[in-house]
Amino acid sequence: MPIESGSSAAARQVKSKRKPHAISIRRTNSTEQERVSSQREMLEAQDSKLPTSIRQTLLELFGQIEREFENLYIENLELRREIETLNDRLTAEGQTVDGGDLSKGQLKAKASHSTSQLSQKLKTTYKASTSKIVSSFKTTTSRAVCQLVKEYIGHRDGIWDVSVTRLQPVVLGTASAASGDQTAHIWRYIVQLPTPQPVIDSNQMSGEEEVDFSDKDEADGEVECPSESPTVRAPTTTLKSHQGVVIAADWLVGGKQVVTASWDRTANLYDVETSELVHSLTGHDQELTHCCTHPTQRLVVTSSRDTTFRLWDFRDPSIHSVNVFQGHTDTVTSAVFTVGDNVVSGSDDRTVKVWDLKNMRSPIATIRTDSAVNRISVSVNQRIIALPHDNRQVRLFDMSGVRLARLPRSNRQGHRRMVCCTAWSEDNPICNLFSCGFDRQAIGWNINIAALLQEK
Incomplete structure (x- = not known):
């Protein structure tokens, strides 16, 4: 069917565009790691009243937060690029669904549905990430009250x-x-x-x-x-x-x-x-x-x-x-x-x-x-x-x-x-x-x- 061939072509087009983007992601992560490392060194050099172990834990946790949001942002860009590419392809070829032409309203509804799925995925990922970070904070705090x-x-x-x-x-x-x-x-x-x-x-x-x-x-x-436990x-x-x-x-x-x-x-x-x-x-x-x-x-x-x-x-x-x-x-x-x-x-x-x-x-x-x-x-x-x-x-x-x-x-x-x-x-x-x-x-x-x- 025409819609299948169009989707395959669109999929190949999206796949071909991913390779150079993956390289940029690695470079971004490398640069970001250097920046975070530099910030950590600056903070450690400052005069702080916090113990070294607690300050180090805080730095690691904030680093996790930044990395989580960076990953979410990159994934967001990837998904939005795929949605735009598929919508452009469908509009250009005038493909049919169930024997009928795709109207602008249908295309808009399809794009809206994809965006909704993206939003839900972002919410789920964000919730899991923040839950892990909050749990880490709770664990650190609990050591002070449970000995x-x-x-x-x-x-x-x-x-x-x-x-x-x-x-x-x-x-x-x-x-x-x-x-x-x-x-x-x-x-x-x-x-x-x-x-x-x-x-x-x-x-x-x-x-x-x-x-x-x-x-x-x-x-x-x-x-x-031990001798404190008589038999x-x-x-x-x-x-x-x-x-x-x-x-x-x-x-x-x-x-x-x-x-x-x-x-x-x-x-x-x-x-x-x-x-x-x-x-x-x-x-x-x-x-x-x-x-x-x-x-x-x-x-x-x-x-x-x-x-x-x-x-x-x-x-x-x-x-x-x-x-x-x-x-x-x-x-x-x-x-x-x-x-x-x-x-x-x-x-x-x-x-x-x-x-x-x-x-x-x-x-x-x-x-x-x-x-x-x-x-x-x-x-x-x-x-x-x-x-x-x-x-x-x-x-x-x-x-x-x-x-x-x-x-x-x-x-x-x-x-x-x-x-x-x-x-x-x-x-x-x-x-x-x-x-x-x-x-x-x-x-x-x-x-x-x-x-x-x-x-x-």
Whole structure:
């Protein structure tokens, strides 16, 4: 058809015009790089109150902004040149569409459509570029409000869970691997945490380096256990009723009952004094991954690989109602209560969802991430969600889904493997957030919550 041959000719014409333009682009970039380098040297030579690392980071970020806009401008010129060439070709040859001549109105509409597509592409590119730059600024700022304080080393295998006492004295508990003998144990031992000593000043870091650690960084032999962690070998109570690995446990309000979750697809409610099974919570179609109790009410939420989480109500002894929630598309790795009327759930589908207990039909907020989310925790006072990820990151969000910060991670600090769990300890003046992972260590962090919320 005539329109096809004309388009091919126009395409060849556009292609032939691109070669010399590509050379000019390279020359422009080279000149621009020299100019940016010259400006950077001038700025560095000036007397500035900013630390060298921060000034260097700012220069790099502004350089990124300039390069992004230059690329957008060049792409804009390219696309507009193609549109003009095609329109001129179509007008000169009087080509037909569906058997009819192209009128000036049709040509104008076609050009308008092409321009609209160009505008949308520019908006999308601009949005992605500015989002990356803003994220870089946030990362730089977050180092000042999120600092690593202490690394707790002693386990010989990956750490699945970390928990902190809600009352004084503050006690940190960690769990390595799972209870493969199908039992849960209750231990009675109190030891106050020693005062952690800072191991590194995160403000001295020049940037976030994403470094993969080789196997030589983690020896296969035993890790030396610090003297500050005494060994207790005799539990006071053993809970036996599960037919599979026990993967999680939590206390009901009052401390007289405890709930456990297992790979046998059930959760069990026990009486602590007698060790007797009070209720077996059945209904999940696949293995359970987590269980959590409400801090002030007799409510339990269980998570499962069946992509659901379930809410169990024990406030009335004669009624044990259950609600099933299907808001995720992959394994629900955890679901936790907040002090208010909210439940926050995390999943391998890379989302975290905030739910209102009064209306659980749909989430009130959804957080989308770039990695699977493991056992989350929510601060009691400030309602900040700490998200541990498979990609070794820990991110902080508020309950409306706004990202607040990302904990520093580089070749000098942070987790080296998947982060499994987080736990808040807001009354601790030194370490108010803890995390643990498959790198066999737990980390205590100091989060300046006031500064974090002020930046928001």
